Amino acid sequence: QEGVTPNVIIYNMLLGGFCRCGEIERAKELFSRMSGKSFPPNAVTYCTMIDGCCKTGDLAEAFRLFDEMKLKGLVPDSFVYTTLVDGCCRWNDEERAISLFETNEKDCASTAAPFNAYINWVFKFGKTKLINRLMDGSFDRFSKHNDVTYNIMIDYLCKEGNVEAGKELLQKMKAANLMPSVVTYTSLLNGYEKTGRRSEMFAIFDEAIAAGIEPDNIMYSVIISAFLREGMTTKALVLVDEMIAKNAVVDGCKLSVSTCRALLSGFAKVGEMEAAEKVMENMVRLNYIPESSSVVELINESCISTNQSMEADAAP
Missing domain, CATH: 1.20.58 (Methane Monooxygenase Hydroxylase; Chain G, domain 1)
Structure with missing residues (x-):
């Protein structure tokens, strides 16, 4: 009405608004109108639509857009892969999650975020075969690990009572020049407590303090409770x-x-x-x-x- 001609930036903003409000059908309608205009959808457009589809559970459309995006020569970034992995996890689509990661393994692991989303899902839902695959060496193939990656795996292993494997990952983490955090050490403390190995638990607590870790209330609660169970009330x-x-x-x-x-x-x-x-x-x-x-x-x-x-x- 004001004579302003919308461009791809304006369309992307509108798409983002529709997607954030869960109005995915209106977003799809606007997206189809863009394709007939002189300004075709760009990478941001596809990212926005894929995110909106994943959040509303329309994974079929999200993956269709993902394939279309690549056919048009647009390169999916870390956000797209992370969004798709998160979408599969949220809607429990195991088959698509595995297919996505295995057919796009190099791209998915190009940064830590998609890989972290993937392994968080693998461990959270106890996908035994995939866990074994990660622990048998495929984890080491990916260079883009960060502290979150290690924390996810250490926490899972400790909850399963496999504290030795968790401790091994702690050493790998240090070797990779990544700094263990209070989260890392609290997972190990819980693991030792679960397996009744309190002397080792106290040793890992001392190691954490020596490494400059500032305990939070969770770590304090775990270690204080252990001292009390051992009758070490003074400590x-x-x-x-x-x-x-x-x-x-x-x-x-x-x-x-x-x-x-x-x-x-x-x-x-x-x-x-x-x-x-x-x-x-x-x-x-x-x-x-x-x-x-x-x-x-x-x-x-x-x-x-x-x-x-x-x-x-x-x-x-």
Whole structure:
């Protein structure tokens, strides 16, 4: 109406708006109109449409556009491959996911993002044959690994109880000059805890601290719980004090409600009433409302501790 002639940029913006709103049919209609204009769809157009189709579950159309894009000489980038892999994972289309990665292996692994999306899906849904293939060497063929790649694999292996393989990947990660993070070490801690190997668990925690890792509330909770189960209350108390001291300055170490409750229960069960009361005080300071069961447990344990002390004093 204003006499402005739309161009491919304007069309792409409109397509993006339709796709973000889930109006994929309107996006398809606009896309077909573009093909008849003097400005054909470009790589951005195809990326936008493929993303929209994947989000709405129209994988058949997404892959048709993907093939059409390549036939027109447009080169799919990392975003396109990642979008297609994510789409297959979201809609549980195993056959397309495998076909995409195996027929476009070099392009899919050209950057870390598509490969990470692929292996995250492989491990999340326990695709045994594909996992074995990755672990038997195909993983090493891909040069585009990053810390996320290793963290996905280490976490899966540790959850499966295969901590040795996870530790081997940690060494490979270091050899590749990639920095293990608190996420990496927490996965290993959970793996050792799951397999009951607490001495090795404590060693890997010491290694993390020596490497300059700043524990977050999840790592603290895991290691403190392990110390409590081993009766190492002094070490647990030191870490609780450290955690509380960091609370004001390190967001990642903020005591969560679940962490406070776990610590409260753990200290109460081993009779460390002063530590349990300290946790309770911090829950109040952070405006957390302790569960009634936690309060009852604390009172019960306090009564038991008091009775034991009185009996000891009364003994001849």
